[in-house]
Amino acid sequence: MKTIYLPLGPLIILLFATSCLTHRHTVGKGPIGSKGGTQVHDKVKQGFVFWGLIPVNNSSTSVPDNGNYQIKTCFNFEDALISILTCGVVSYRTIKVLEYKQDRIEGFDFEIEDKVTAQVKGETVLGEIVGIDAKRQRVSYLYYNIYGEKMVRSSKPMQLSSLPQREYNNRMHDWQKVIATYKYKVGDYAIWPMNKTYEFGVITKLDDRTHKATIELTNVYNETLRFKVPYLDMKLIDRYEYEERAEDWEAVKEDYIFNIGESVRWEYGPEKFRNCRIISLNDSNHSAEVAYTDEKGEEKTSRAGYLKLAKMQNL
Numbered sequence: 125m126k127t128i129y130l131p132l133g134p135l136i137i138l139l140f141a142t143s144c145l146t147h148r149h150t151v152g153k154g155p156i157g158s159k160g161g162t163q164v165h166d167k168v169k170q171g172f173v174f175w176g177l178i179p180v181n182n183s184s185t186s187v188p189d190n191g192n193y194q195i196k197t198c199f200n201f202e203d204a205l206i207s208i209l210t211c212g213v214v215s216y217r218t219i220k221v222l223e224y225k226q227d228r229i230e231g232f233d234f235e236i237e238d239k240v241t242a243q244v245k246g247e248t249v250l251g252e253i254v255g256i257d258a259k260r261q262r263v264s265y266l267y268y269n270i271y272g273e274k275m276v277r278s279s280k281p282m283q284l285s286s287l288p289q290r291e292y293n294n295r296m297h298d299w300q301k302v303i304a305t306y307k308y309k310v311g312d313y314a315i316w317p318m319n320k321t322y323e324f325g326v327i328t329k330l331d332d333r334t335h336k337a338t339i340e341l342t343n344v345y346n347e348t349l350r351f352k353v354p355y356l357d358m359k360l361i362d363r364y365e366y367e368e369r370a371e372d373w374e375a376v377k378e379d380y381i382f383n384i385g386e387s388v389r390w391e392y393g394p395e396k397f398r399n400c401r402i403i404s405l406n407d408s409n410h411s412a413e414v415a416y417t418d419e420k421g422e423e424k425t426s427r428a429g430y431l432k433l434a435k436m437q438n439l
Contacts, residue, residue: 335354390416
């Protein structure tokens, strides 16, 4: 009888190719490595004969109660070897149910996705646990800062307090309202405190990296200025309030628009005033040359800043 030898090379290639066949089906959030790693919840082997037409066992797997897992169906090395040696008459496949691998810290019952409160820079934040490190005795949690950005922080478990899901939802709803007050867009009108008063202007640029807005306004000399203002210092106003403020500001600016030959009152010192006549203007440095008569009755001239001058009809 003649012996038939199968080529070793193609057999090995076929073996490895078959063993790489894997199908994954994720249910819920599935197992994610960043949430504590992965572990096998259950594992079974299913067998078939006659090229997969007839099952020889119908084993099923159990699944985690939390509804977050992944079903991994594959032909491992052992399954592939049986299938090749029997030319597919007998075949097996391996089914694994993967879930989160959750560390436990002795004395605490925290789990992934639990809701908690914590202190961050003196403020209470609402968090969701995303990692537990029993070796380092640390719990990582995700929270939203005042700008609506997702932040992850690690704390000792005794620094966290558990929060029921319903209470977390209610408090998070209120927190989202607070976050919304610091959401701006280009073209919005805003006010902010400066120099013991409130300035107002139009937002022309937003920098979410530094959390500052560029706001454009005009000063008392009608010059266009731009300031970078922290989001937390700003407050939005509507168009009507902006227009009312702008109208009042135009009236103020009118008081500092002077003409050559105009009579003005000059405050040249604390509680000291002189009646003058403007003889020249220098808008670049916001000053005027004024002529006046001193106590001796002599005609003199001096430089005076616009803000030290007042129109005579306003007195």
